[in-house]
Amino acid sequence: MKVLVCISNVPDTTSKINFTDGDTKFDTNGVQFVINPNDEFGLTRAMWLKEKQGATVHVATVGEANVEPTMRKALAIGADEAIRINAVPTDGFFVAQQLAEVVKKGGYDLVIGGRESIDYNGGMVPGILASLLDMNFVNTCIKLEIDGETITAVREIDGGKETLSTSLPLVVGGQKGLVEESDLRIPNMRGIMMARKKALNVVEPIEGIHATDDKKFDKPAPKGDIKLADNVDELVTLLHNEAKVI
Amino acid sequence: MSVIVYTESENGKFKKNAHEVASYATKVAQQMGTTATAVSINCSENETLGDYGISKVLNVQDDSLKPFNAKAFADVLASAISSENATVLIVSSSSDAKYMAPLLAAKLKAGYVPNVVTAPESTSPFQVKRTAFSNKGFAHTEITTEIKIIGVSNNAFGTIENKTDITVEDFSVDVDSNFKTKSTNIDKVVGKATIADADIVVSAGRGLKGPENWGMIEELADVLGAATACSKPVSDLGWRPHGEHVGQTGKPVASNLYIAIGISGAIQHLAGVSASKTKVVINNDPEAPFFKAADYGIVGDAFEVVPELIEKLKEFKAQNS
Numbered sequence A: 001m002k003v004l005v006c007i008s009n010v011p012d013t014t015s016k017i018n019f020t021d022g023d024t025k026f027d028t029n030g031v032q033f034v035i036n037p038n039d040e041f042g043l044t045r046a047m048w049l050k051e052k053q054g055a056t057v058h059v060a061t062v063g064e065a066n067v068e069p070t071m072r073k074a075l076a077i078g079a080d081e082a083i084r085i086n087a088v089p090t091d092g093f094f095v096a097q098q099l100a101e102v103v104k105k106g107g108y109d110l111v112i113g114g115r116e117s118i119d120y121n122g123g124m125v126p127g128i129l130a131s132l133l134d135m136n137f138v139n140t141c142i143k144l145e146i147d148g149e150t151i152t153a154v155r156e157i158d159g160g161k162e163t164l165s166t167s168l169p170l171v172v173g174g175q176k177g178l179v180e181e182s183d184l185r186i187p188n189m190r191g192i193m194m195a196r197k198k199a200l201n202v203v204e205p206i207e208g209i210h211a212t213d214d215k216k217f218d219k220p221a222p223k224g225d226i227k228l229a230d231n232v233d234e235l236v237t238l239l240h241n242e243a244k245v246i
Numbered sequence B: 001m002s003v004i005v006y007t008e009s010e011n012g013k014f015k016k017n018a019h020e021v022a023s024y025a026t027k028v029a030q031q032m033g034t035t036a037t038a039v040s041i042n043c044s045e046n047e048t049l050g051d052y053g054i055s056k057v058l059n060v061q062d063d064s065l066k067p068f069n070a071k072a073f074a075d076v077l078a079s080a081i082s083s084e085n086a087t088v089l090i091v092s093s094s095s096d097a098k099y100m101a102p103l104l105a106a107k108l109k110a111g112y113v114p115n116v117v118t119a120p121e122s123t124s125p126f127q128v129k130r131t132a133f134s135n136k137g138f139a140h141t142e143i144t145t146e147i148k149i150i151g152v153s154n155n156a157f158g159t160i161e162n163k164t165d166i167t168v169e170d171f172s173v174d175v176d177s178n179f180k181t182k183s184t185n186i187d188k189v190v191g192k193a194t195i196a197d198a199d200i201v202v203s204a205g206r207g208l209k210g211p212e213n214w215g216m217i218e219e220l221a222d223v224l225g226a227a228t229a230c231s232k233p234v235s236d237l238g239w240r241p242h243g244e245h246v247g248q249t250g251k252p253v254a255s256n257l258y259i260a261i262g263i264s265g266a267i268q269h270l271a272g273v274s275a276s277k278t279k280v281v282i283n284n285d286p287e288a289p290f291f292k293a294a295d296y297g298i299v300g301d302a303f304e305v306v307p308e309l310i311e312k313l314k315e316f317k318a319q320n321s
């Protein structure tokens, strides 16, 4: 089985968000980049498939050279090979088209992406990719068991979960649950050394649609001061009379 | 040319977000000088959409479309869009909508923008405002394709009454019910508010010390008709199910009232819950960062404050009902 894990290079979750160039661009100054958390759960699940079921695991991303440290980290965690499509990932549709090309050429059976990336929160790359290649698709996937031809997947739904039966070729939009938090791996020295020798192939993008364009960014208005209640009576009164929420 | 809205239902009844997306679609239709048409699948109360400005419903009744199937539902909507010559599709932010919309986007070569919080800022060019960076920012995004798909954030636009004459037309689509991805089981709490659509969410963190102390959290949620939620470490420790984990890497919360008990207010937690309209914090540490992000708060021990709050709310309810 050939598995492709799609990785988005995103600001660390603790990052303060700022914009630059007249609020038209995200300000990367002083920002640490990491593997998108949702993708990291997927990558770890893929490592399990590699170790237990002999899968080959590649990772791919759309990005410029500055994303390579994140790809090296994925290799250090255990991916066999990395592919970087050399383009700025500005639009989800465009990114999905680029990855679809990689999937088609590489003959992958299973593609694991994240439910959403924590920067632009588009949540569309896995679904568009699946649809473009007519592969099966499970979103917000919290469990994935592959037993020969049969696949059992569980997806999170509002207020519960749904079990789905499906088959390869499959695309998954993953998140926590695919593996537990405690299963996530920190690259060790050996992994990091080995990652240096693994292939990180750069391919040029194909022509694609840019469906959306972020014209401008801004931040939420600063929050007013909190009102502290001295006791529960006062709190209930405030919530009823002032906030009108109970 | 019209605006199409997918109004979700469950067991024949509209979900709470259906009236919000209908109101949103009506607004977009007004901006574009056209009308709004709803697509409704296996619902038995279609006329109610006329209260929110919808003038036509394409009523799909088809047993092979039970339960939800992302690909089949996308096929139905694609067919409705083509038969109505629609250029704009409005969907909600439910887990089903977020599953289906990308499939439709690919099929229709449409730009899809989720997490939209206001009516379009302009319809020519077509520009919407959405959250980005997990609620730490907003993007003003232009959709440049001919067909546009907008995912409306929960509880951001609200419902707007607008009584309109409505016609309900039967609409059928040939569904190949031999689905390649099939639902085999749905495990869902019934009769309890969910984090996705609750008006009030009661959330607790590591300050509660252990799973055995969640009785009072559930009771408080019960009194308020609220959904229960928790911080990430609480679900990682197995004190509460993963489905309750809210925040940047968990579920987003956009309720009217969010009550955080024994939660410090880490940046990742706040990112996911900041879309809630009123935030209340109960924490015994006055320096907890949540006090900077909340609207109301009490500095105090949760084990004293929460039981008292439950009693007061019960009294309050008895007086006000």
Ligand SMILES: Cc1cc2nc3c(=O)[nH]c(=O)nc-3n(C[C@H](O)[C@H](O)[C@H](O)COP(=O)(O)OP(=O)(O)OC[C@H]3O[C@@H](n4cnc5c(N)ncnc54)[C@H](O)[C@@H]3O)c2cc1C
Pocket: A013, A037, B204, B205, B206, B207, B208, B230, B231, B232, B233, B234, B245, B246, B247, B248, B249, B250, B261, B262, B263, B264, B265, B266, B267, B268, B269, B272, B282, B283, B284, B285, B288, B300, B301, B302, B303
């Ligand atoms: C990549 C990444 C992603 C993350 N994503 C999320 C996310 O999505 N959601 C999330 O929640 N976290 C997330 N986190 C974790 C986050 O950084 C915090 O660690 C977490 O939110 C803290 O949870 P907590 O507030 O329950 O616990 P703590 O930070 O331990 O806070 C407990 C609070 O309880 C208070 N307290 C203690 N006793 C009492 C008492 N008797 N009465 C009242 N108050 C009391 C304390 O004063 C303290 O403020 C993420 C972290 C990382 C690194």
